[in-house]
Amino acid sequence: MSYQFDFLALLPYWREFALGVWLTLELSAIATVLGFVFGTLCAIGRSGGSPAVKWAIAAYVEVIRNTPLLVQIFLVYFGIATLGVHLSANFAAVAALVVNVTAYTCEIVRAGIESIHKAQLEAAECLGLSRAQTYWHVILRPAVERVYPALTSQYVLLMLASSITSQISAEELTAVANRIQSDTFRSFETYIVVGVLYILLSMVVRIGFGLFGLLVFVRRRKLGTSL
Amino acid sequence: MSAVVRLSDVHKRFGAVTVLNGVSFEVGRGEVAAVIGQSGSGKSTALRCIDALERIEQGTIEVCGHAVHDPKLDRRALRCDVGIVFQSYNLFPHLTAEQNIMLAPTCVKSLSKADARTLARDVLARVGLAEKADHYPEQLSGGQQQRVAIARSLAMQPKLMLFDEVTSALDPQLTGEVLKVMEDLARGGMTMILVTHEMSFARKVASKIIYMHKGTVWETGPGAIIDAPQTLELRKFVGGEM
Ligand SMILES: Nc1ncnc2c1ncn2[C@@H]1O[C@H](COP(=O)(O)OP(=O)(O)OP(=O)(O)O)[C@@H](O)[C@H]1O
Numbered sequence A: 001m002s003y004q005f006d007f008l009a010l011l012p013y014w015r016e017f018a019l020g021v022w023l024t025l026e027l028s029a030i031a032t033v034l035g036f037v038f039g040t041l042c043a044i045g046r047s048g049g050s051p052a053v054k055w056a057i058a059a060y061v062e063v064i065r066n067t068p069l070l071v072q073i074f075l076v077y078f079g080i081a082t083l084g085v086h087l088s089a090n091f092a093a094v095a096a097l098v099v100n101v102t103a104y105t106c107e108i109v110r111a112g113i114e115s116i117h118k119a120q121l122e123a124a125e126c127l128g129l130s131r132a133q134t135y136w137h138v139i140l141r142p143a144v145e146r147v148y149p150a151l152t153s154q155y156v157l158l159m160l161a162s163s164i165t166s167q168i169s170a171e172e173l174t175a176v177a178n179r180i181q182s183d184t185f186r187s188f189e190t191y192i193v194v195g196v197l198y199i200l201l202s203m204v205v206r207i208g209f210g211l212f213g214l215l216v217f218v219r220r221r222k223l224g225t226s227l
Numbered sequence B: 001m002s003a004v005v006r007l008s009d010v011h012k013r014f015g016a017v018t019v020l021n022g023v024s025f026e027v028g029r030g031e032v033a034a035v036i037g038q039s040g041s042g043k044s045t046a047l048r049c050i051d052a053l054e055r056i057e058q059g060t061i062e063v064c065g066h067a068v069h070d071p072k073l074d075r076r077a078l079r080c081d082v083g084i085v086f087q088s089y090n091l092f093p094h095l096t097a098e099q100n101i102m103l104a105p106t107c108v109k110s111l112s113k114a115d116a117r118t119l120a121r122d123v124l125a126r127v128g129l130a131e132k133a134d135h136y137p138e139q140l141s142g143g144q145q146q147r148v149a150i151a152r153s154l155a156m157q158p159k160l161m162l163f164d165e166v167t168s169a170l171d172p173q174l175t176g177e178v179l180k181v182m183e184d185l186a187r188g189g190m191t192m193i194l195v196t197h198e199m200s201f202a203r204k205v206a207s208k209i210i211y212m213h214k215g216t217v218w219e220t221g222p223g224a225i226i227d228a229p230q231t232l233e234l235r236k237f238v239g240g241e242m
């Protein structure tokens, strides 16, 4: 081992690393919020929709879960381009990530919905709650609380997987790293720095989810027990 | 006197099994009817039909002026007039006792949060749990959970309360506190139908006993019929119970 590490060579690039980190966070945050909303809607459709709706959502979920993310990204990016609409790389990246994470969210939230006992729905019905009110107050809140750890892992994974969008040159952290290493010829150092940054990002995302969970799940915060 | 509940010739099948085979009875305003009978005789099913949780194949059910057998029934309106409590309390686990109670008045009757909270405190006091408003279901005993479930129904100010073996999951000590709440309700003039295995309670509180056997009302009358049954089946049933 005679390799001479030279991290100082990367110092002039700190701004670009920072911008990369910021864009990674931004892409993942948008994809997380949209993915959660659409995924939850899909889960509702899949557990309580008409047969056609159920079938369509199931098909979508299976397609997404059985194709590589990179292929999905290319399909969104080039597919939409052939329709004559030009998307920025960042926009296409977010769109592809949303399409992807919506399917996984759908499955996770559906598991939560199915864990709610039928007697709970009957209790809500007997109190006169409408279907929408029952979904909102009696089904979704406890369902999401139950699967919150799984959702957290999924969204951490999403943040890490966003590195693949560097392939369509969305300017997130990995794309930045690719450029810096070709400028400096310091590949090993560059990817060590990037690896450490991703670990820090993961910690930030996990802590963020933890705090948000404490804010939203009041019973859990007070009693410390799971539902 | 107009009946609050009137069943006539009600038939209910599950697949090939006929569970209710021509059930007819009436319950008048302020009356407390106790439905008794062997396991599987159709007591719960009859109660569920009254609250439109099951669709019947034949016959008519009228409850507080609602034609429950009518496919065009306004279920929401029916549920505003009828409260039902089950053996498994079915409280919402992520909500406090107070929030459990506030949910329906705010959602269904559009009460303000403040009014709903006042109402919740009020019904909790009626079931003797004023100090438990901020407790979650898992922090309450079975008897307390069942009383919260009763309070939750009462908050909708129903004209009729249905109880399906509400004390069956409780040990004798906790059973007592729930029965006391129901007795207070009966004394307050609430119209009630209760399915129960507590014979002494039925005799004490009920103004009418409905003995169901094989999906029909086999024998009915005042509480005294428990002491002097007319039919062999009821005699056997009461004998076996005590
Ligand atoms: N959803 C259902 N599907 C099929 N069969 C059912 C259903 N609900 C009830 N039954 C059947 O109907 C019959 C009467 O049931 P029901 O629950 O009304 O009896 P019950 O008198 O309340 O008995 P218990 O005292 O045990 O509660 C039983 O044989 C039961 O198996």
Ligand SMILES: [Mg+2]
Pocket: B043, B044, B045, B164, B165
């Ligand atoms: Mg029963």
